[in-house]
Amino acid sequence: MSMIGEYARLTPAELDRAIRDPEWARRFVDELIEAEGDAAPPVSEARCHDIEKTWHALGFLLDRIGFPVDIVHGEEKIPGADDWGYGPPRYLGPERVRAAVEALAATPHEALVTGVGPADLAEAGIYPAVVWERGESLDYVTSHYRALASFLRAAADAGDAVIVWLD
Secondary structure: OOOOEEEEEEOHHHHHHHHHOHHHHHHHHHHHHHHHHHHOOOOOOOOEEEOHHHHHHHHHHHHHOOOOOOOOOOOEEOOOOOOOOOOOOEEEOHHHHHHHHHHHHOOOHHHHHOOOOHHHHHHOOOOOHHHHHOOOOOHHHHHHHHHHHHHHHHHHHHOOEEEEEEO
16 A cells, blocks of 8 residues: 555635535545546646655655745644544645745755755655665656646645645
8 A cells, every 4th residue: 555645725715614624625625536537637727636655755855955834744734634544634724835835936856856865765764665775766756846836836826725645
């Protein structure tokens, strides 16, 4: 079983409802995921996004450079939310999404991996360890970083919040 970093864009009104009613939030996000299904809209139009298994590597690399917003795990808990896979969802409100986008604009993908290689991720025990132990390129991580930056840019442009969870 894999652990995948998942994201869903919510309007401020949808986020308010999600905070008041976490069961509704889960159903609503499931409906968003199903609606996008195989259509795979462009990242700039998508309401849902995933960063596959890169969540742990991205978190490690972003922490290493002191990134100011936790775009991998979210920052605020949804009170009373059940486990959505590997723990309850968290969120970034619209203002934190905007802050993240500003920081992303100032942080090119090359900055994430400067001075770091697969062996460093393997030594740090970053999931999935087997990938880094094989010495695979960090391009997999930086490509997901760029796509996440586009997804968050679209959310910020729309004034949306983002729910984050591991599934």
